[in-house]
Amino acid sequence: MSLLRSRGMATLASLAIVADPLGGGLVGVSALVLGAAALTPVEVQAAPRKGGGARPAPAAGRPSGGARPSGGGRQAAGGAGGRPPVRSGAPTSVNHNRNVNRSNANINNVNVNRNVNVNVDNHGGGYYDHYDDWDDHWHPVATAATVAVTAAVVGSIVRSIPPSCSTVIVNGTSYSQCGNTWYQPQYSGSSVQYVVVNAPR
């Protein structure tokens, strides 16, 4: 029994060492914390970034262990259910404009709160901003049901529309018609978003 337990801890500790240099910061740190806490009664908050003593002493230019952006403890995903919103993604180039969750163009899904509070301004957390942005295929199940009964506010912007909407060309402009609601798709960055518009004439 005790053998089993220490093997479990060993796995955790080795996880820390394997994962940390790869940049899996949180996993590495928390696993190390767990492992170390079980093994030795030490103050563990300063768990070093480079995890473990398996690395050679730093040479010139190498950062000496420690010092990483702390972020542990922010986890514990509660009962958010299936798919929590995306708050950020990996940058795809080195010299880029990084702007996580601070977007001015905050955009809600159509299915949020009867759609009357669609918010084109900034509010506390822009976390939902990226939810549909990063996935071309995903449509919230609730969307289709809600749109039918909700009068979308003209001028509001959504990231996704129900798959049942149809594309209609009026005077050379593409619209998506979803029942009585008309959307005009546009690119914002490389994301497609939909602006609620009056029925075109």
Added chain:
Amino acid sequence: MTSRITGICVVVLAAMANAPAAAQPSTASTEASTDEAVVEPEALAAMDRTSAALQALPGFTLKSDVTTEKVLETGQKLQFGGTVDIALHRPDAFKIVASSDIQQREFYFASGTFTVYAPTRKYYASAKAPATIGLALDKLKTEFGIELPLADLFTWGTDQTGRARIRSGYVVGPEKIGSRTCDHIAFRQELVDWQIWIEQGARALPCKIVITATDDPSMPQYSAVLNWDTATVPRPADIAFVAPADAHRITMVDQSGQAAKGDKQ
């Protein structure tokens, strides 16, 4: 099995030996910016070599296997794989096809016109852009909030400010990327840590690039293994956008009035 357990035990010992030491330096728990910022000349020299090699190419085609990560509000990371294929003709044309299970985008630039196309949604948008790639990239970023995947490959060697942003850099050592032997170099700068593997020998092209965001505690990471074809230079006409019959043109929002909005491709 026995050897594996032995290995694990060694790891445990290492961790135990390290734990007390790790606890001592309380200063180590501060922000990464307190790292001693040393930029090894060898690291910059390697970047200069690969930048020169890239700039010397009149064009190329490149197929890359990428992984990218999305951070959920909970801090959990999800990883997705995909490909980014690039065709470049200096100085005035490129085509980028970024494809993954979660998103497909195509980016075209030729004859001073830029086009973004979402093949699954059948929407494209075009905009006039300066005639050369570097200037066009600037406009896309500042005016339309579009950042292209692996755009560094276009600009390294021309963007002199890139070097100034680096606050830490060192050569890790030679490593194998597939059949290639490549020098692994690690850099840190504001917002990102990044790593590049540069092929040894005369070619000196990047074998692999890894970019880690440091402004989110979950540190989402992008990784791309690059497979080059420098033998054939694409012709602009061959990589220009041709709207599919069932595609619809839509508009592109001018974001230059807003705070720059990073592209989350």
